[in-house]
Amino acid sequence: MKGQRGVVRFTQSILNRFGSFRLSSGIWYLTGFTITCTLLIGCNQIRLPKIDSNGKGLFVSGDTTEVTQPFKDTEKIRDLPTIIPKPAFRAPDPGQNSDEGLLSDSNQNAEEKTQVTAGMIWTTPKIMAAPIGSAVVLKAGLVGSKRQLLSGRKLEWTVSEGSPGIIEKAGGGNPNTFRWLFPKYGNKTTDTYAHTITSERAEVVHQDTNDYLDDIGVAKGEAWTVVSSDQKGTTEILVGASTETNWDNQYQRILVHWIDAQWQFPNSISGDAGSDQTLTTTVSRPSDNYPLSGWTVRYKLVSNRQATLSSQANNEQLDTIDVTTDEQGKASIRVSPNINQAGIVYVKTEVIRPADVSLETPSLVVGQSTVAVTWNSPGLSISSSSPKIVKLGQTIDCLVTISNPGNQTATNVVLAQTIPSGLTLDSSNPVANLTGNQAVWNIDNLAPQTERQLTVRYTAEQAGAGNLSFLVSCDEGLQSEAESLTSIVIAPLEITIEGPRIAKLGDDLQFQILLHNTSSEAISGLTLLETLGPGLIHISKSNPLGNPSVRKLAFQSRTIEPNSTTVKAISMRAIRTGTLCHTLQATLSNGLVLEKKICLEISAPIQPGTTAAPVIDAKIINNQTIQVWEAGQENTIRFQIANQSKQPITNVKIKTTLPTQLQAQLASEGHRSEGQSIMLDIPTLLPGQTRALVIQILAIQAGSNLPIRMEVTGDAISKIVKTNQSKVINNTNANPLDLSPPPVEEPMVEAEPAPPTEQPLPALKPADTPANPADQDTFPLNEPPVQPMNPTPVDTVDDSRPTAKPEHTDKPTVTTTNEDLQGLEESKASAIPTNNSEEQLEEQLEEQLEEQLEEQLEEQLEEQLEEQEVAEGEAGDAPTITSDEPNTALEESSETSDNRSDITAKVLTLNNPIAVDDENVFFVYLRNNGDSLAANIMIQAQASEHFDVISIAQKDSDADDFSNAIKHENRRVSVPTMARLAAGTSIMPYQIKVNAMKQGIGKLTVTVNAEGMEKPIEISGEVEILPAK
Known part of the structure; x- marks a missing residue:
């Protein structure tokens, strides 16, 4: 840099003027001490005068350079190590790789790529054109053995003798402030020669102006020069690296053609749909604004093919066309649309300088631009959909969608239809204007990029094919059609539901479903779906109490022969008064859907001769007679109620509140929770009926006089409160989070009674699962x-x-x-x-x-x-x-075979639900229920995106055993392979701790495989994650 050269000359002139002199030892000590302190403290917040890059003086008055952290980015200049730090200027934005970079696929063809070899000098651009009076940036770098540009390499730039143009600036990355101490390793520029050091990093080189547009983006390994010329001709620059040992001694040539021309590209235009649009490019000489003729302007479509190009001299419809500038320096084309509607195309324009024989220069593209041509118009499209098949007499709902995909408003949109014979128009919104079988809907104006929907309902009065055809139009002359076909058939199945239409609250209701085939062909593949309305629950002999969560019953019917009837029976119970309904939906193999809806009136039972208030007996039944627990111990408590009166009690609720020292793990199906309270809603408690809320509780903290509170409320009864006192003592040998049964003598393995082969898990679910906020019976x-x-x-x-x-x-x-x-x-x-x-x-x-x-x-x-x-x-x-009830957090899967190991696995979660940022623990159990040894057991767990896996542990196991088990980047846990598991034994559970990161349903999927298993076991546990508290 000129400023750096000025510093050197200034220093040398001082020495030449005053000669050599000897400094006192005290001054040397003081100087050394000052430099040492400066290097140690880092010169933080030191402000120095800014060096004058023009070389007119040592410093620029007024401006300063702030040196903040000199050791932050120490540079290695060439191969010479130094302790002198490079200055930590305000960090510039990182530089971008050149668009014509060494490995850029978009700017080099395959042939050029094969020519890149180690030791050669890479340059960009190789040939270019620029107006006289302007400046261009040229880049180069030395190619290494791995086809990468090498940093810290010296390149030499030379303007060939006789070529116009000069080198204005040159450099690599941002220069080191102390590089003036080593001038042969820095950057030096004359008018025709420069040597540069390739950049150590990708960065932006800032100039001495406030305009960021003149900043130069430099990639790692690149050096640059700025070349300009004020006269017409071609500048030839040779780039070499004579001081580099790995250079291939081949100079690279860059040609810059300076032209005395300027051009004005066309701007983006728009017009009415269907009209031709004109694009004009003007070329002139900047010195006297004289128009230049004979130049070539090339126009090319670069987007879709919704238009064609033509000129006054060539009427052929083309995608690419060359036009020569006339005496006024203009070259014009026509852009004609192919369709009469809204649309847009993009046209690329290139200005091509003609070849100059006298200067031995070829024709060359000197400028290019892309413009948009837009046609404005409303658009109009329509679509319709209706059922494919309906029965005679059934209603048909047809959904019609009208849209405007254009960029202008469609005015006075009108929808018209000729109603097919056999159909009667029932209703629509907006209302149609009917004249005979002609229906017209006034849609009004339709804004650009919007749509309107309307539902038209018909009644099928005649069997056959109903073709629903629609025509939409607007004042702009646009039209669009759509149609949908619906087959109207005579239903081959007749559905009759026999049963009571009036009943009392709590009555058991028996319904008979009669399915009669009225056709001459057998009906097969019939699917039935019974939907229970609010207030009705399904009951059976195996489940006389019913399950309020079951709202739909699916049936598969056998083949019904012609003129035959199949009977189905279904039982329900009414748990509320009023009008209650249930619906049967039958779907035939051809897609025809038939529905039958039955409603009945339910009234409250009359209790003649009694005015006694209803009575509920409430009890807290503990499995343990001693109310002293150890921390980490489990217990199951039943909160039981019984209706001892002769009338049903409605809206009964059991509410249990636990102290903070006790934590609910599992609870009866259908419960809900609020903090430390767990509730069970019972819509109707019939006379003599008993219901219970069963809760599995874990003692997590020591405490005395811990109240377990039970509240019972309901219609027409007084609030009942029961309380039991408990005590929890510390147990230093127990893990409060360990939910496993106690181990036996064999380490890591415990024996427990094998459950019946076909016994599923208990119908309990995690205690914190929230209830459905919607209607409890829906x-x-x-x-x-x-x-x-x-x-x-x-x-x-x-x-x-x-x-x-x-x-x-x-x-x-x-x-x-x-x-x-x-x-x-x-x-x-x-x-x-x-x-x-x-x-x-x-x-x-x-x-x-x-x-x-x-x-x-x-x-x-x-x-x-x-x-x-x-x-x-x-x-x-x-x-x-x-x-609709979610599965319990406990899942079980097994794989069985004769005379071999039978691995059973299950997953249990500690808390459900949890909130975002909460921690939770999954317990993974494993048991060998077979009669032989299980060997080489591998367990893997995969957490969903809702979790971050924190740790894995196992009671009595060393934490080092799981040091490499967790892969945090993909939320996977790989448990070390278990060598063996004896028959009839189980392991202590693995405890996988996770952190909730995202709202939703978090899932942990566990895969178990062992030697001899035909396929792995896959089980999972789910937890609902609520928003952060």
Whole structure:
């Protein structure tokens, strides 16, 4: 830089003028001490005068340079190491790689890429043109062995003798302030020669102006020069690297053609749809503004092909056209649209300088620009949709959508239709103007990029094909058509529902569904869906209390022969008064949907001769007689109520409040929670009926006189409050988060009684799962969990059919529902003895559970045998229950085979729901229920995007065992391979701690594989994540 050279000359002149002189030792010590302190403290916040880059003086008056952190970015100048720091100027924006960079696919063809070799000098551009009086930036770099540009390399730039033009500036990255101490390693510029050091980093080189447009973006390994010329001709610049040992000794040549011309490109234009638009480019000489003729202007379509190009001399419709400038220096074309509607095309314009024989210069593209040509017009389009098939007499809803895709308003839009024969227009919005079978809708104006929808309802009065055709138009002359075809058929199935139409609150309601085939062909593939309205619940022999969460029942009907009738039976109970309805939807194989809706009036029961208030008996039943818990100990408590009056009690609620030292883990299905309170809503408690809220509780903190409070409220009863006192003592040997059963002698493995082979998990769910905020009796349709004993689990419903006996009857399958197992679980919890040891308790619990399970299975077996006798041996007519209730946080999967290991896994979550930023723990259990050893067991867990995995632990295991188990970047946990798991044993649970990062349903999926398994086991646990507190 000139400023740097000025500093050197200034220093040398001082030495030459005053000669050599000896400094005193005190001055040397003071100077050394000052430099040392400056380097150590970093010169933070020191402001120095700014160096004059023009070379007229040492410093520029007024301006300063702030040196903030001199050691922040120490530079290695060439290969010479130095302790002198480069100045930490205000950090500029990072430079961008050149658009014509060394490895740029968009600017070099394949042939040029193959020519790039190690040791060569890369330059950009190689050939260019510029108006005289302007300046251009040229870049170069030395190619390394890996086809990369090398930093810190010296390049030499030379303007060939006889070429016009000079080198104004040259450099690499932002210069080092102290580089003037080593001038041969810095940058030096004369009018025809410069040597530069390639940049150490990508950065922006700032000039001495306030205009950011003259800043130069430099990539790592690039050096640059600025060349200008005030006369016409071609400047030849040679670039070499004579001081570099790895240079291939081949100079690279850059040609800059200086032209005495300027041009004015056309601007973007717009016009009416369908009209031709004109683009004109003007070329002139800047010295005297004289128009230049004979120059070539090339126009090219670069977007879609919705238009063509032509000129006065060439009427052919083209995509690319060359036009020569006339005596006025102008070159014009026409842009003609192909369609009479709104649209836009983009046209690229290139100015091409003609070849100059006298100067031996070829023709060259010297400038280019792209403009947009837009046609303005409203657009008009229409679409319609209607059912493909309906029955005769049914209504048809047709949805019509009218849109304006243009960029102007469509005025006075009108929709018209000729109503097909056999259809009658019922209603629409807006209302149609009818004249005979002609319907007209006035839509009014339609703004650009908007749409309007209307629903037109017809009644099908004649069988056949109904073609619903529509025509839309506007004042601008635009039109569009749409049509939809609907087949009108005579329904081959007649549905009749027989049952009560008036009943009392709490009555059990029996309905018979008669499906009669009125056609001459058999009906197969019939699907039935029963939807229960608010106030009705489905009941069955296996579930006499019903499940309020089941709102839809799906049936698969057998083939119905011509002129035959199939009967289905379904039972319900009314739990509220008023008008209650249920709807049956039948879907035939051809897509025809038939519906039948039945409503009945439910009134409150009359209790003559009694005015006694209803009575509820409330109890808190604890499995343990001693109310002292150890921290980390679990307990199950039943909060039970019974209606001891002779009338039903409505809107009953059980509310349980726990102290902070106790934490609910699981609770009865259908509960909801608010903080430390857990509630169960019971719409109707019938006379003599008993209901219970069962809660599994974990003691997490020591405390005394801990109240467990129970409140019972309902219509026409006084509030009932019950309280039990508990005490929690510390247990230093127990992990308060460990939910596993106690281990046996073998480390990491514990024995526990094997549950019945087909027994599903208890029908409890995480205690903090929020209730559905909508109507408690309205639930969407979900598929039920698949039970192990039946691939299509169903609730048992009464089903009556023709009584002809089948020729043979297959052995029926027996299913155990979640409600049955929940009852068993509650019975087990309430029947725990109090005076036996732990081993006796386990044996009695197992015996009691097996007895109750056998009774349930025998009862279901008898019911299915009776149903098969009625249903002529058909097993697929029972309804499939669908529920909106989420699955419990406990899931179980197993893989079984004879005489081999049978691995069973399950996942349990500590809290559900949680809030964003809360921590939670998943417990992963594993058990070998087989009769042989399981070997080489691999467990992997994958968390969804809602979680961040924090840690994994296992009781009695060293934390170092899991040091490499977590992959935080993909939220995956890989548990070290387990060498073996003996038959009939289980592991201590793995505890995977996560942090909630995102609102939604968080999921942890666990995959288990072992030697000899046909396929891995995959289970998962879900947790609802609420917004941050």
